[in-house]
Amino acid sequence: MANGSLAQRLSEISSSVISWEDRLRIAIDAAQGLEYLHACCKPPIVHGDVKHANILLAENFQAKLSDFGLSKSYPTNDKTGYLDPEYKTSNRLSPKSDVYSFGIALLEIVSCRPVISKSQGQNSVHIVKWVGSMVAQGDIRNIGDPRLKGEYNIQSVRKAVEVAMACVAVNSERRPTINQVLAELKSCLATELSRTPDSHPSNSTESVEMTSIYMVLPPQSGPMAR
Numbered sequence: 377m378a379n380g381s382l383a384q385r386l387s388e389i390s391s392s393v394i395s396w397e398d399r400l401r402i403a404i405d406a407a408q409g410l411e412y413l414h415a416c417c418k419p420p421i422v423h424g425d426v427k428h429a430n431i432l433l434a435e436n437f438q439a440k441l442s443d444f445g446l447s448k449s450y451p452t453n454d455k456t457g458y459l460d461p462e463y464k465t466s467n468r469l470s471p472k473s474d475v476y477s478f479g480i481a482l483l484e485i486v487s488c489r490p491v492i493s494k495s496q497g498q499n500s501v502h503i504v505k506w507v508g509s510m511v512a513q514g515d516i517r518n519i520g521d522p523r524l525k526g527e528y529n530i531q532s533v534r535k536a537v538e539v540a541m542a543c544v545a546v547n548s549e550r551r552p553t554i555n556q557v558l559a560e561l562k563s564c565l566a567t568e569l570s571r572t573p574d575s576h577p578s579n580s581t582e583s584v585e586m587t588s589i590y591m592v593l594p595p596q597s598g599p600m601a602r
Contacts, residue, residue: 377440379433382481386428386488386521393521396528398437399485400536400565405439406431407558410478414471414554422469426477427458428484457491457502462548472548475557479543483507486536488521504544507537532568535560 379385382402385394394402406426413421423441430443458480460473480491483503494500510519516534517526539560545551552560 377432378435379437381429382431382433382439382485383427383429385433386484393523394437396520396524396532397565397568400532400561400568402431402433402437402439403482403485403536404558404561404565406441406481407478407554407561409439409441410471410474410554411558414474420471422471423474423477424469425458426474426481427456428481431481455492460548461546470548471554472551475543475551475554476548478554478557479540479551480504482536482540482543486521486533486540487519488523504541507541511537511541529568529571532564532571535564535567539564 410423410426413423425443426441430441432440432442434440458477460469460476463469463473480503483489484491487503487507489503489506491503492500493503493506507519510516516537517530519537520526520528520533539552539557542550542552543557
């Protein structure tokens with residue numbers, strides 16, 4: 377693809393920084409791909425390997441899912457950080473497994489941090505734990521990629537973080553469906569576009585209300601920054 381993978385474009389060595397608006401559009405495109413697999417295919421298809429390295433970008437930054445992992449044998453000792461934790465006990469992937477992996481990718485889109493980071497002399501920290509600690513402090517702005525230099529609507533970022541954290545709930549029943557995720561991301565984009573009058577919103581920006589059963593953050597989480 378003309379612009380490589382999302383992993384390449386988000387890397388620090390990339391020559392240009394993707395704007396928050398474009399990141400949301402990429403996330404929406406990827407979610408639409410999963411929606412097609414989960415809702416339009418009979419029987420539903422589980423991608424099984426959703427991660428930012430498998431989200432490819434065309435010349436106009438339209439995102440495409442690639443590298444379907446359906447035939448792969450997944451290890452229970454997952455080192456990538458994307459794999460649904462329920463897989464370790466059930467040995468079975470489901471549409472909600474894709475939702476979990478998508479949530480991890482969305483956290484990367486927001487923060488541009490690796491899924492598993494390790495500072496010198498410290499233990500490895502998973503991105504979900506790191507974001508959870510930032511949310512607990514009400515520090516949403518510092519979750520955002522610092523290279524964006526605050527060029528975004530903070531409410532849009534806050535909403536995206538909420539959606540991502542709902543996706544990575546340990547209990548799959550508490551995760552939203554990809555349809556709900558898609559609707560919320562369109563709402564995030566509408567909020568961001570309201571900050572830039574020259575931007576043109578997409579045809580559909582309606583949002584469904586994600587009930588509290590889905591908006592599950594780590595127990596220590598406090599109020600999010602407004």
